[in-house]
Amino acid sequence: MAAANVKDVxxxxxxxxxxxxxxxxxxxxxxxDTVDRVQQAIDKxxxxxxxxxxxxxxxxxxxxxxxxxxxxxxxxxxxxxxxQDAATEAGLSVLLxxxxxxxxxxxxxxDLFEEQRVHGVLVSPLxxxxxxxxxxxxxxxxxxxxxRSATGSGFSSVxxxxxxxxxxxxxxxxxxxxxxxxxxxGSFDFSQVTDRLRGAQEAVAAHPGVSLEVVDIDGLTVLAxxxxxxxxxxxxxxxxxxxxxxANDLIAVGVLQALVMYSNISVPGDIALVxxxxxxxxxxxxxxxxxxxxxxxxxxxxxxxxxxxxxxxPSREPRQIVFQPELVIRASTxxxxxxxx
Amino acid sequence: MAAANVKDVxxxxxxxxxxxxxxxxxxxxxxxDTVDRVQQAIDKxxxxxxxxxxxxxxxxxxxxxxxxxxxxxxxxxxxxxxxQDAATEAGLSVLLxxxxxxxxxxxxxxDLFEEQRVHGVLVSPLxxxxxxxxxxxxxxxxxxxxxRSATGSGFSSVxxxxxxxxxxxxxxxxxxxxxxxxxxxGSFDFSQVTDRLRGAQEAVAAHPGVSLEVVDIDGLTVLAxxxxxxxxxxxxxxxxxxxxxxANDLIAVGVLQALVMYSNISVPGDIALVxxxxxxxxxxxxxxxxxxxxxxxxxxxxxxxxxxxxxxxPSREPRQIVFQPELVIRASTxxxxxxxx
DNA sequence: GGGGTGCGTTGAAACGCTTCAGAATGAATC
DNA sequence: GATTCATTCTGAAGCGTTTCAACGCACCCC
Numbered sequence: 001m002a003a004a005n006v007k008d009v010x011x012x013x014x015x016x017x018x019x020x021x022x023x024x025x026x027x028x029x030x031x032x033d034t035v036d037r038v039q040q041a042i043d044k045x046x047x048x049x050x051x052x053x054x055x056x057x058x059x060x061x062x063x064x065x066x067x068x069x070x071x072x073x074x075x076x077x078x079x080x081x082x083x084q085d086a087a088t089e090a091g092l093s094v095l096l097x098x099x100x101x102x103x104x105x106x107x108x109x110x111d112l113f114e115e116q117r118v119h120g121v122l123v124s125p126l127x128x129x130x131x132x133x134x135x136x137x138x139x140x141x142x143x144x145x146x147x148r149s150a151t152g153s154g155f156s157s158v159x160x161x162x163x164x165x166x167x168x169x170x171x172x173x174x175x176x177x178x179x180x181x182x183x184x185x186g187s188f189d190f191s192q193v194t195d196r197l198r199g200a201q202e203a204v205a206a207h208p209g210v211s212l213e214v215v216d217i218d219g220l221t222v223l224a225x226x227x228x229x230x231x232x233x234x235x236x237x238x239x240x241x242x243x244x245x246x247a248n249d250l251i252a253v254g255v256l257q258a259l260v261m262y263s264n265i266s267v268p269g270d271i272a273l274v275x276x277x278x279x280x281x282x283x284x285x286x287x288x289x290x291x292x293x294x295x296x297x298x299x300x301x302x303x304x305x306x307x308x309x310x311x312x313x314p315s316r317e318p319r320q321i322v323f324q325p326e327l328v329i330r331a332s333t334x335x336x337x338x339x340x341x
Numbered sequence: 342m343a344a345a346n347v348k349d350v351x352x353x354x355x356x357x358x359x360x361x362x363x364x365x366x367x368x369x370x371x372x373x374d375t376v377d378r379v380q381q382a383i384d385k386x387x388x389x390x391x392x393x394x395x396x397x398x399x400x401x402x403x404x405x406x407x408x409x410x411x412x413x414x415x416x417x418x419x420x421x422x423x424x425q426d427a428a429t430e431a432g433l434s435v436l437l438x439x440x441x442x443x444x445x446x447x448x449x450x451x452d453l454f455e456e457q458r459v460h461g462v463l464v465s466p467l468x469x470x471x472x473x474x475x476x477x478x479x480x481x482x483x484x485x486x487x488x489r490s491a492t493g494s495g496f497s498s499v500x501x502x503x504x505x506x507x508x509x510x511x512x513x514x515x516x517x518x519x520x521x522x523x524x525x526x527g528s529f530d531f532s533q534v535t536d537r538l539r540g541a542q543e544a545v546a547a548h549p550g551v552s553l554e555v556v557d558i559d560g561l562t563v564l565a566x567x568x569x570x571x572x573x574x575x576x577x578x579x580x581x582x583x584x585x586x587x588a589n590d591l592i593a594v595g596v597l598q599a600l601v602m603y604s605n606i607s608v609p610g611d612i613a614l615v616x617x618x619x620x621x622x623x624x625x626x627x628x629x630x631x632x633x634x635x636x637x638x639x640x641x642x643x644x645x646x647x648x649x650x651x652x653x654x655p656s657r658e659p660r661q662i663v664f665q666p667e668l669v670i671r672a673s674t675x676x677x678x679x680x681x682x
Numbered sequence: 683g684g685g686g687t688g689c690g691t692t693g694a695a696a697c698g699c700t701t702c703a704g705a706a707t708g709a710a711t712c
Numbered sequence: 713g714a715t716t717c718a719t720t721c722t723g724a725a726g727c728g729t730t731t732c733a734a735c736g737c738a739c740c741c742c
Contacts, residue, residue, distance in 0.1 A: 003480050005698055016722045021700055031720065046476070051456040052396035053698035056727050061393065071418045081412065081439065093453055096437045098422065112434055115392040135387070139344055222625035257627050260601070284563035286598050286627055346728055357692045362730055372690060394728035397697050 004045035013041035024049060055117070060140070062092050064304065065113035065121040067106055071098040074279055075296050076124065079146065082300030083122060090308055092119055103127055114141065120307040122146050122300075130155075142310035144303045148191070149320055156306045156318040158299050162192050165292040165325040166199020169245045169274040172290070172327055174207050176334055178243030178272055181212050184228050184255065185247030186219040193220075193247050196276065200245055213241060220247060225254020232271070233262040242271060249275035249282045252289055256332065260286050273332040288330035295323050345386035354382035365390060396458070401481070403433050405645065406454035406462040408447055412439040415620055416637050417465065420487065423641025424463060431649055433460055444468055455482065461648040463487050463641075471496075483651035485644045489532070490661055497647045497659040499640050503533050506633045506666040507540020510586045510615040513631070513668055515548050517675055519584030519613055522553045525569050525596065526588030527560045534561075534588050537617065541586055554582060561588060566595020573612070574603040583612060590616035590623045593630055597673070601627050614673040629671035636664050 010017040015034060022030050023038040030038075041047075055061045064087050068076040084094045095118065097109035103126045110132055113121050120142045123129060130153055133143040143155055150157035166183075173181055183200050185193045197214065204212040217228045225246065232240055232255070246252040252275030259265045267273055267287050275282055278293035302321055310316050351358040356375060363371050364379040371379075382388070396402045405428050409417040425435045436459065438450035444467050451473055454462050461483045464470060471494055474484040484496055491498035507524075514522055524541050526534050538555065545553040558569045566587065573581055573596070587593040593616030600606045608614055608628050616623055619634035643662055651657050 006700095007698080017699085018701080018722055018724095019720085022721085025700075029720080034720080046479075048452075048455050048480070050397070050458060050698055052393050052402060052458060053727090054700075055393035056391070056397050056698085056729085057700050059727075071412075071422065072415060074413060077412045077418065084439065088449075093436070093438075095434070097434075098425065108429075111389075114389050117391060117393060138387075139389070222622070226625065253622075254625065257625070260627060263604075281563070281594075281622060284567065284595065284598070286601060347730095348728080358729085359692055359694095359731080360690085363691085366730075370690075375690080391728050394697090395730075397699085397728085398730050400697070 004047040005050065006047075008045055009038065009041045009047050012045060013038045060117045060119055063095050063116060063118045064092050064307065065095050065097065065109065065116070065118045067097045067099050067109045067121070067123045069099055069101055069124050069126065071096070075147075075277060075294065078296035079124075079300035079303075082297035082302075083304050084300075085297075086301040086304035090304070099126055101126060107132065110136070114139065117141070120144070120311050122303050122307060124148065137314075140314065142307055142314065144307045144310070146299060146303045149322060150318075151320050154318055156310065156320065158303045158306065158321045158323070160294045160299065160323045160325050162195030162325075163199040163202070165276065165294075166196035166201075166245070167203045168199070168325060168327045169196075169276070169292055170200040170203035170212075170243075171206075172329070172333060173243035173245060173272055173274060174203060174210055176243075176268075176272060178241075179210050180241045181210060181243045181245060182215055182232075182241035183212060183245050183247070184215045184217055184225065184251055186217045186224055186251075187247075188216065196245075196247055217251070220250060222250045222254040222257075225251035225256075226258045227254070229255035229258025230262075233259060233265055237270075240265075240271065243274075244271055245274045245276075247276060249277045249279045249289060249291055251275070252291070252332075253281060253285055256285055256287060256289065267332050268334045272334065274327075275332075278328050282328075283330065285332075287332045290330045290333040291328050293326045293328050295326070299323060345388040346391065347388075349386055350379065350382045350388050353386060354379045401458045401460055404436050404457060404459045405433050405648065406436050406438065406450065406457070406459045408438045408440050408450045408462070408464045410440055410442055410465050410467065412437070416488075416618060416635065419637035420465075420641040420644075423638035423643075424645050425641075426638075427642040427645035431645070440467055442467060448473065451477065455480065458482070461485070461652050463644050463648060465489065478655075481655065483648055483655065485648045485651070487640060487644045490663060491659070492661050495659055497651065497661065499644045499647065499662045499664070501635045501640065501664045501666050503536030503666075504540040504543070506617065506635075507537035507542075507586070508544045509540070509666060509668045510537075510617070510633050511541040511544035511553075511584075513670070513674060514584035514586060514613055514615060515544060515551055517584075517609075517613060519582075520551050521582045522551060522584045522586060523556055523573075523582035524553060524586050524588070525556045525558055525566065525592055527558045527565055527592075528588075529557065537586075537588055558592070561591060563591045563595040563598075566592035566597075567599045568595070570596035570599025571603075574600060574606055578611075581606075581612065584615075585612055586615045586617075588617060590618045590620045590630060590632055592616070593632070593673075594622060594626055597626055597628060597630065608673050609675050613675065615668075616673075619669050623669075624671065626673075628673045631671045631674040632669050634667045634669050636667070640664060 006017045006020045010020045023035050027035050080096055087094045099106040106126050122144050124147045145155055145157040149159045204210050217224045259267055275289050275291040278291040282289040282291045347358045347361045351361045364376050368376050428435045440447040447467050463485050465488045486496055486498040490500045528534055545551050558565045600608055616630050616632040619632040623630040623632045
């Protein structure tokens with residue numbers, strides 16, 4: 001029992017294959033009677049349209065390729081979910097690839113997407129994929145960079161203003177009276193890490209009497225944060241910061257746990273703590289964590305929209321969309337909002 | 342500048358299109374000279390093979406469809422990663438769909454996969470998709486159920502023995518001397534939740550003098566765990582369990598945080614705690630959490646292997662592969678491993 | 683020199699769909 | 713009754729690949 005095709009349906013419904021195709025794609029131009037007859041034939045034969053043939057004819061697939069740096073990072077899964085929703089809405093599906101920060105895998109996925117003649121690609125780029133994306137574009141496949149601003153690259157991008165995020169975090173610490181701020185981060189080769197630092201510096205610069213110490217730790221993990229927290233706790237009280245901003249929530253959680261162990265240091269009493277990303281665990285940490293939230297789902301949704309616009313009109317000027325992060329205030333900086341305007 | 346196709350390559354290399362195809366797919370049967378010439382033409386034209394045409398001809402795509410219940414759950418992303426690795430190895434790619442526990446979306450993804458004539462589908466089934474999968478199989482698309490045993494369903498499956506996991510957890514609690522065990526869980530309509538309970542019951546039944554209390558909480562979240570932990574702490578000490586097993590790590594983390602707040606209750610001193618899933622945060626919790634680990638990545642990898650076997654030989658008998666979970670012992674039950682053989 | 687053997691190459695056919703120019707039909711208009 | 717027009721349907725062409733029977737050629741062997 002071979003799978004039925006349009007020809008079989010046409011034969012059973014006693015119409016031409018062209019009519020079957022019209023029933024499938026533009027039923028409004030076919031007479032109701034015929035639509036009925038064809039539909040019955042389709043049901044009877046269990047016909048399911050062959051997408052490969054359709055795509056071959058169309059010249060491109062109904063798929064959007066998305067390459068993320070790390071599927072295990074909630075930021076990216078949220079982003080992927082947003083992208084999927086927007087794509088589904090437009091009748092497209094998303095092929096999700098995980099580069100795992102390997103430029104080899106990144107390339108492999110882009111090659112795959114090119115063979116598939118995808119509708120477009122969304123990339124959270126590892127390194128310099130500009131040339132590769134140029135190639136895709138020449139073939140008519142638009143690309144949008146996600147989570148990285150791409151001014152001047154000739155591509156559209158959606159990103160979050162990390163400088164603003166850093167500023168937001170540290171201004172909040174200053175607003176609640178902290179004067180000796182520390183920024184805890186590792187992996188300073190990530191632009192996100194340095195952008196957040198820059199924001200922190202700007203906030204400090206705007207407030208005389210506030211100092212900023214940068215603590216370079218070993219990575220962006222809970223364990224690195226725990227070690228850093230222990231080191232802070234071991235300092236004489238006078239040399240400890242009274243406000244700590246970390247490059248992400250994982251570090252903050254580690255710091256928090258180290259401080260809770262040394263129960264003589266209280267959060268936020270002695271040290272107020274602000275993380276970044278607002279992961280699920282921020283809300284449910286031992287001391288609920290103030291954090292900077294990125295609109296990840298919105299990022300994915302918007303990226304797809306930019307992509308579709310460019311697919312429709314390839315000559316369109318690239319646009320850089322920068323989202324503003326949002327500060328979520330919780331107990332680790334004194335809980336309910338106290339704003340000083 | 343239209344994209345080059347095999348015909349263009351053939352013309353430039355002065356060979357037939359059949360030869361170009363052979364260079365692409367079976368270079369060993371083409372003379373080295375010709376391979377060179379064709380390769381140069383390919384490079385010069387920037388030719389990239391059109392996958393849609395290839396698939397149309399082949400009758401099926403080089404893609405495996407995977408539908409998971411929730412991409413945000415690390416268990417599934419790990420599983421997906423395992424599946425991707427195995428698929429890549431076999432020259433296939435994975436189309437990842439997130440049903441988000443909606444049977445409508447589940448159906449939509451299966452429809453999509455059918456249109457795509459995917460090589461096979463992996464499903465962590467929401468409800469009864471048996472009939473739907475039967476339909477796919479009739480069309481030559483094999484299916485493997487993941488994270489659910491499917492004995493007697495006619496399909497292969499990979500799953501983890503949750504009964505064994507529950508037994509493992511509670512036997513460990515008993516082995517370290519606990520006698521009043523509590524099982525904290527919500528959502529008792531999930532088979533995983535009840536299977537783990539069954540394992541716990543078996544372990545208790547095998548040890549006279551040990552009691553098991555089942556505490557039904559509101560969901561499987563950190564917050565639900567926190568509430569349950571507070572309730573435990575509020576009990577008179579004599580009525581508190583001395584060993585707690587939770588249906589997942591999130592609950593355990595919540596319990597842990599509630600207990601740590603009431604600092605008169607020590608973990609593991611007063612209450613030993615075992616979670617389930619071994620999420621990243623288990624290792625880095627305030628008190629590192631003993632947990633039952635599921636080989637999620639291996640699950641994905643194995644599922645793909647079963648699928649490929651069935652794709653190669655459709656008459657193959659379905660197989661049910663059940664993995665054994667593993668207990669990871671950490672500080673919440675007394676830390677370094679103490680094994681009684 | 684006829685017949686066999688292998689190697690490398692050829693090119694038409696087929697995969698299943700969509701599209702589109704044109705045919706068929708019936709109704710409306712002069 | 714001829715003309716126009718709208719509506720509905722037809723069927724061949726074409727998308728770009730893989731496959732496969734057939735072909736040419738060189739070589740070897742009696």
